[in-house]
Amino acid sequence: xNELGVLLDLPSVRLAILALLLGSLSLPVVGVFIVGLDIMxxxxxxxxxxxxxxxxxxxTGLDPLLCALVLCAVTGGALTPMARSSAGLSGAMxxxxxxxxAAALMLLSVSGVNANGxxxxxxxxxxxxxxxxxxxxxVLAGVVPVLYWLRRRDLALLxxxxxxxxxxxxxxxxxxxxxxxxxxxxxASAIRLTGxxxxxxxxxxxxxxxxxxxxxxxxxxxxxxxxxxxxxxxGFFLALLFDLPPGPTLVLVGGVVTLLIHAVPTYRKGSPQSxxxxxxxxxxxxxx
Amino acid sequence: MSxxxxxxxxxxxxxxxxxxxDRVDLDLAPGDHLALTGTNGSGKSTLLRAVLGxxxxxxxxxxxxxxxxxxxxxWARRRxxxxxxxQRQAAGRFPLLVRELLASSRNAEAAVRAAVDLSVxxxxxxxxxxxxxxxxxRAYLARxxxxxxxxAGLLLADEPTAALDFDGQxxxxxxxxxxxxTVVVITHDRVVADVCGRVAEMAAGRLREVR
Ligand SMILES: Nc1ncnc2c1ncn2[C@@H]1O[C@H](COP(=O)(O)OP(=O)(O)OP(=O)(O)O)[C@@H](O)[C@H]1O
Ligand SMILES: [Mg+2]
Numbered sequence: 211x212n213e214l215g216v217l218l219d220l221p222s223v224r225l226a227i228l229a230l231l232l233g234s235l236s237l238p239v240v241g242v243f244i245v246g247l248d249i250m251x252x253x254x255x256x257x258x259x260x261x262x263x264x265x266x267x268x269x270t271g272l273d274p275l276l277c278a279l280v281l282c283a284v285t286g287g288a289l290t291p292m293a294r295s296s297a298g299l300s301g302a303m304x305x306x307x308x309x310x311x312a313a314a315l316m317l318l319s320v321s322g323v324n325a326n327g328x329x330x331x332x333x334x335x336x337x338x339x340x341x342x343x344x345x346x347x348x349v350l351a352g353v354v355p356v357l358y359w360l361r362r363r364d365l366a367l368l369x370x371x372x373x374x375x376x377x378x379x380x381x382x383x384x385x386x387x388x389x390x391x392x393x394x395x396x397x398a399s400a401i402r403l404t405g406x407x408x409x410x411x412x413x414x415x416x417x418x419x420x421x422x423x424x425x426x427x428x429x430x431x432x433x434x435x436x437x438x439x440x441x442x443x444x445g446f447f448l449a450l451l452f453d454l455p456p457g458p459t460l461v462l463v464g465g466v467v468t469l470l471i472h473a474v475p476t477y478r479k480g481s482p483q484s485x486x487x488x489x490x491x492x493x494x495x496x497x498x
Numbered sequence: 499m500s501x502x503x504x505x506x507x508x509x510x511x512x513x514x515x516x517x518x519x520d521r522v523d524l525d526l527a528p529g530d531h532l533a534l535t536g537t538n539g540s541g542k543s544t545l546l547r548a549v550l551g552x553x554x555x556x557x558x559x560x561x562x563x564x565x566x567x568x569x570x571x572x573w574a575r576r577r578x579x580x581x582x583x584x585q586r587q588a589a590g591r592f593p594l595l596v597r598e599l600l601a602s603s604r605n606a607e608a609a610v611r612a613a614v615d616l617s618v619x620x621x622x623x624x625x626x627x628x629x630x631x632x633x634x635x636r637a638y639l640a641r642x643x644x645x646x647x648x649x650a651g652l653l654l655a656d657e658p659t660a661a662l663d664f665d666g667q668x669x670x671x672x673x674x675x676x677x678x679x680t681v682v683v684i685t686h687d688r689v690v691a692d693v694c695g696r697v698a699e700m701a702a703g704r705l706r707e708v709r
Contacts, residue, residue, distance in 0.1 A: 246592045366598050370626075371588035373552055377577050378602035383570070425625045426595045 246369030286394025609644025
């Protein structure tokens, strides 16, 4: 335990814990949005767009990570009209991913920039968290929960059914745009935190676990925050205690718990009940 | 809001190159009740969706209260004036509580009251995905009644009794008959058609008034 105390005194460990705590406030909520919009491949798309942004940064001499962040936000938002088509956004994500990686490789090759240098910027690590990453996460931690709270009624309708939202006075296009920009920014910022391959642990795993236990958007958001915090803090401390690599430990903790939650049968949903009941269902979601 | 008029002239709707609705003319005065019948695939749902701006690939003129919808805000306004019961109620990929569905009508109180009348008042805290087909249809009907209470003057109901039991069909027919608003109800249900003052039939995209 003394060893742990020493580790906790390290500035890099403290910064990592701060980043993970801040991330826990927004990234699981973003994960719920991702699941709700049915765009799980968004992480792959944004990873490749970020690479293109980094290449652009190298080429223009601007800060590569800032370029990546801006380009992710712009391309994410540009996908908004695709949400109107029946194919929805998931196909658009695949298209964006392939186009972005091709453009990035082309740019890197034409500009003569060392591709490895660009790729390296994508492989972040929790223990290499920089103040800039923490600042980005802090902004998200402020913006995302507030957006959810102010727009929770509209969000519940939009994520449930686009046409129902349209017919309920929700500004569907604007809200979709905001969601896509926020999702893109969140993923681009989180990539630096855990590396591109582990972003899912911070976003999707808490959301997937929450979907299993939450019967409404509000319940899912609450559960995703609980799971996100538990996975992040639990995983990180396990890694410190047993001297394991933090990224994979975090993902494994989250993944195993999510799997276990899905393995436990649920009695809440689909309970048989006749029409003629007048009292509240005893089986209604308990999370109120 | 009280009952409002609906006027269609030369409305043609396409799905790609397929013409689903073909040069339809129709005039409903405020308070008119029209039953729309016809064969499967004859274009009834497409026509109602065009009125709501959910099917935008149409030509011709669709006016509600004498006004054609233009641009995003025009359609948004249209959707507050017109209540809708979709044929395929979304079970949704994402959980939505019956209570939230009813609140989306913009008059949650009236919608909940209607839900109680329609025997689904006990399901408010259930996700809509967990309802039976008939329960879901009743919940959507209650939502539409909430929209009417919130000021919509025209109800477009797409087979609102398709999933209902006999009592439910009779009850909905009664509710529709008593509505002071303008009503277009797509139905294959004789009980519902019988309470409407006017009946039109669609076949292969063409509309013909029968009564
Ligand atoms: N999204 C779509 N893409 C292509 N064709 C479509 C689409 N929606 C409807 N159609 C076609 O348009 C025609 C009219 O469909 P619509 O749903 O309006 O029929 P309907 O009269 O409501 O039928 P039903 O009584 O079965 O509900 C059908 O031939 C249908 O196959
Ligand atoms: Mg139909």
